[in-house]
Amino acid sequence: MSSTPTAELRWRPTAPVDLARTLGPLCHGAGDPTARFVGGTFWWACRTPAGPGTLALTAAGTDVLARAGGDGRASTDVLARAWGSGADWLLAAVPGLLGDSDDWSALDVSGHRVLAEVHRHRPGVRLTRTGLVLHSLVPACLEQRVTGQEAFRAWRLLTRAYGEPAPGPAEPRMWLPAEPSRLLAVPSWDWHRFGVDAKRYRAIRAVATVANRLEECVELAQTAGLDAARKRLALVPGVGPWTVAETTVRALGDPDAVSVGDFHLSNVVGFALTGAARTDDATMLELLAPWAGQRARVVKLILLSGLTPPKFGPRFSPKDMSRI
DSSP states (O other): OOSSOSEEEEEOOSSOOOHHHHHGGGOOSTTOSSEEEETTEEEEEEEETTEEEEEEEEEESOOTTTSTTOOOOOOSEEEEEEESTTHHHHHHHHHHHTTTTOOOTTOOOTTSHHHHHHHHHOTTOOOOOOSOHHHHHHHHHHTTTSOHHHHHHHHHHHHHHHSEEOSSOSSSOOEEOOOHHHHHHOOHHHHHHHTOOHHHHHHHHHHHHTHHHHHTHHHHHHHTOHHHHHHHHHTSTTOOHHHHHHHHHHHSOOTTOOOTTOTTHHHHHHHHHHOOSOOOHHHHHHHHGGGTTOHHHHHHHHHHHTOOOOOOSSOOOOOOGGGO
């Protein structure tokens, strides 16, 4: 593997950009073989419409944006390096990945002191937009109704078993996610070994069967609107509102995505906005209603605030399906 990039550019953002907090949602666990931060650089391996590629993004001139403890200030430039046949596509996608068109100027959280403080101190936070639906949809299917630990393990094992090494330098070792044809070829015993139950792997098989139509959601969102893209995703058996929201917020930069049905989110939102220890999905949606059209941005600020409700009862323990 060559350490010399196929293509590279220095891109100057038009507004503050926080690499860690903008791109962090693309990492499905610390061991994600397709996306990770290493030494202040974000590495991302994916299958683009132009072919496989690996992208490395580094804040040039200062490392403050790439560190989790950074203050969100903008650097002078972002250095983008790319490898593989998808290199040019990836470089063209950099502004979208870093939320260059994600406009927060109309978001008003002045009525909530904590959110206003987070918004003021994190001016570089944006919603990413990858433009790749399947890359977000498959891990979202794996994350349905299980702990993050279980889902991240399954994504890691699936990718290493049915994906392939990504173009680029030997270190860090990046992997391409499995192609749709390879997902359809995974036998039931391997899904079991990965800890994935029948309901989730059937959803992934349904997704892989219509992968091309789902990738069209990127163009559909631009021509017919985000709601049209959401509706197409929801037509796939096993893809419900939670999975749709988890996909559109990453792949399409959906500013109004809310993960209804999440085990923790409604409680976190309710506690941040009202102080209530427990909140259901219906109440969460009522609380977020004043920000209709921008609810994903408000949820992001809430998650960055660090406000979490008190815990009651024993901690939920993951089940190791592969041992059943």
